[in-house]
Amino acid sequence: MQTPATSETLRDLYSHDGLLVPFNSRLLDELMEQAGIDVVLATSKHNSQYLLGGHRFFFFGQSDAIGLSRYLPVVVYPRTDPGGSAYVGYCIEDDQTTVEPLWIPTVENSSTGTQDAIVAAARHAARSRNGPITIGIEPAFLPADARDWLQNELPHARLTDATTVLERLRARKTPSEVELMRRVAESIARSILDAVAEHGEGSTKREIAESVRQAQTRRGLNFDHCLISAGADPNRAPSEQEWRLGETLSLDSAGDLGGYIGDIARMAVLGQPDALLEDLLEQVDAVQMAARSVVRVGTAGREIYAAASEALAEIPMRESTLFVAHGIGLINHEAPRLTDSGPVPYPASHADIPLEEGMVISIETTLVHPARGFIKLEDEVVVTPDGCEALGDTGRGWNVQLGRSEK
């Protein structure tokens, strides 16, 4: 079986006052200090998992809803006091934390919905500090009713947004995280190639996308999605549209292992690619490689966009080509954020901040040709002292399918 025990996947531990903590708690303390946060209450699956060193309750691995409410994992982290941390899990979560023990000193697997989960967490938060406290929450991942009960339980607490604090904490990946992300990226690339090999003339986009899901699952991944376009039609939803001789196929798929996401796009063609197709993919690749060429520890985020823009300006299809790059990890489009455009203010943007070792970046170039359709590559690289290392570079050229569908 390829799915690792969560306890096996993340072995990088930080010592903090005699406790072994599975994340950089000194960095979290600093970020909380800067944001004026006394206690973090993490309620998203990605952040609760991160603070728990990989724990994600298998019973709610895919879904959240149950009964009239939902699963709400809550991690309570008081600044500079990992020993005062607590986790509130679901009423039957003990089975998992027994066989995969958590680092966190206080574990209370008692909740049945949002109300009892957040009230239990609020009481742990209150115990960790005397007097009024500022609590960092995740406003997009704290249900409205849970925030009411939290505020009701702690009427003098001030609630503030901890989203960017937690995102910044996760930005640098440890060697174990990078290794997991390498497996995911490589597995997705290979799953795309499997799906291409299993199909041909007359296969529908729905069938091919389903094959990517099957192939990812066989490799132990949790499939997330597969955007797919065939021929000139730029529509990327799975559908009954059939792949036809001479047509391109763009496959852009995501999946995860232990919560760590990979997102890879590859190209295929039914029949040998002609000179135009070779040229179009080279143009896309030129932009991709230009972006990679500047990635290294110390590069400011905006230099990646600058390098890509320069390469873009030199390709014939520049008016129909779009470049994007973003961090990736437990969620897609996370830190480092490489531009300061858009709604994201400092400190979320890395536009002027040097990249650090272990950051993982997804690099995407999309060319839309009126007759040949979507030509796209999406790759992942990890930042190293001397440059970057690709995490799943398999199949970056034209993946040629000559036969008919095997199905």
Next chain:
Amino acid sequence: MQTPATSETLRDLYSHDGLLVPFNSRLLDELMEQAGIDVVLATSKHNSQYLLGGHRFFFFGQSDAIGLSRYLPVVVYPRTDPGGSAYVGYCIEDDQTTVEPLWIPTVENSSTGTQDAIVAAARHAARSRNGPITIGIEPAFLPADARDWLQNELPHARLTDATTVLERLRARKTPSEVELMRRVAESIARSILDAVAEHGEGSTKREIAESVRQAQTRRGLNFDHCLISAGADPNRAPSEQEWRLGETLSLDSAGDLGGYIGDIARMAVLGQPDALLEDLLEQVDAVQMAARSVVRVGTAGREIYAAASEALAEIPMRESTLFVAHGIGLINHEAPRLTDSGPVPYPASHADIPLEEGMVISIETTLVHPARGFIKLEDEVVVTPDGCEALGDTGRGWNVQLGRSEK
């Protein structure tokens, strides 16, 4: 491919002022009237999908988080006015709604996070009524920040809880829904049997649970979870514990097709079951069958518990046996709620309300034996005028594995 297009799965339409609506909009109007709700804003995946007749955006089929926020689908339904309904989807959701058109008159696929999603929905809600309105929300599935923006956009709107209104709306399944749930339940039962057949002496619980995931996926399902216990140890988390000769194996797994969940528990044993095991499973089955025997249109919910309690009182292992029954559909443990115990007040409980045709009920009996471990069956039945019909009765006896692991 076994995964159906969402547009193919739910063909039961209700006519309402010339519009074909994929749910019983007259019933929703009634329930909203009773609850004093003018406009419903559905923000959970299950309820937005239900009101959209099966649509679930494939890009966020598994995950929600993206960037610094998350996907938030919002369906706006003004009471008695399906023609005034609107859907706010994600900025790239048009690709799917183009190939699988929605019934809903206004579709605005524009959002990038919780803020723009809920603000757009609030504007549609405001247009649907003059003057102050009461908006029904899903407090456990509306993020705290989204509720702030909603209230900010519509300062005079009163927000109230629509959870039980929407749950009651979904309680009766149409023939298409029942057909889908039959496929799911049967596929889960068969996936459990596949996993048993692929394993044997020395296989770990983690490997066997992973096999259930693989088998469900091959059948086109979205795997949800697999609770698993082996031998005397009642722990049901996947782990490195090995299945040993003579030991029981309890497998309790859920998955879905098009969002419709199945939840089935079956028993296996490594080697021939002895007389004690045969007897224990018969005790469990006696309680299960007693519960089924009273299910029919018109039975009050509490009669199911009453029949099971009576049967429980007659079995030798009654002190170590637990009975539960609950509705199941787009979420697990939904209406009908068959007792009035617990925190759920009327109108959520069906304890004294007659069951209706098409309700689907999950029936579970769990016996924990000190030496032989978890002995559990979980079945699903659909309520019919004359009784009930089981949806996935395959493999309810001892599934005997004689060989060693094939792996």
